[in-house]
Amino acid sequence: MNNYEKYFENNRQLWNKRTPLHRQSDFYNVPAFLESRTSLNKIELEELGDVSGKSLLHLQCHFGQDTLSWARLGAKATGIDLSDASIEEASRLNQQLGLDVTFVQSNVYDLKENLQGQFDVVFTSYGTIGWLPDLEKWAEIIHHFLKPGGTFYIVEFHPVAWMFDDDFQHIVYPYHNTFEPIVTETEQSYTDGSNHEKLKEYGWNHGLGEVISSLTTKGLRLEFLHEFPYSPYNIFRHMVQDENGYWRIRHLENKIPLLYSIKATKPQE
């Protein structure tokens, strides 16, 4: 991954700058979270199901709210993230809540050097694989850290949604991964009022075929692929909310997918 190192380093610094802004945002609502609020959504809660008593590895956990939420539901959870600021904040929240989640600062791709063991569940969600250039190597990490019989679950923004410009008027980015980074410059994060200096983002779009084939090629068995025309988060422009709290792009409503989820299992040896 040597030629990608400069992109990872840029993205690490980007997420370090965003972490304190996110920590204070209404979007992440840390006071309510500390009180009792779960940060998990109905989709992943229902689709992944009961995690009580299970070991769970959360890839790209940001500052740990979802990891800690799984722990509150009884999982023995471990969260990993590239951003040292995120991992520091996650560890602080863990202490404040008196939970015993393990947080590790690591690039996903370096995880074998930084973490031991195997897990019943590997989980990742909402805005993660777009930071990774190579899904075959990602799937190899997932396979390595799953116990035989273990479950991988992802819920992620749909690659079709990432093809559009910010106003969802024109297709400007490729559906397929070109392995060249998509470079954007922004002063804003997806959370309310989280403006920062102009920073570059290096990302990659991953079509569904690439995501699924990377997992099945490594030997995981696909249980389901679900696609949703809505998102639990108001993170794109021009979104409207329905009576269940889900958000859609106003002028595209049910015409394009905004999310997908995949469950896959590692066969017993």
Ligand SMILES: C[S@@+](CC[C@H](N)C(=O)[O-])C[C@H]1O[C@@H](n2cnc3c(N)ncnc32)[C@H](O)[C@@H]1O
């Ligand atoms: C959009 S956030 C994940 C959001 C998460 N669903 C949440 O709200 O808690 C993306 C996270 O991926 C992390 N990340 C980006 N590239 C990574 C990499 N190569 N390895 C590990 N983590 C990475 C970032 O530091 C950031 O915390």
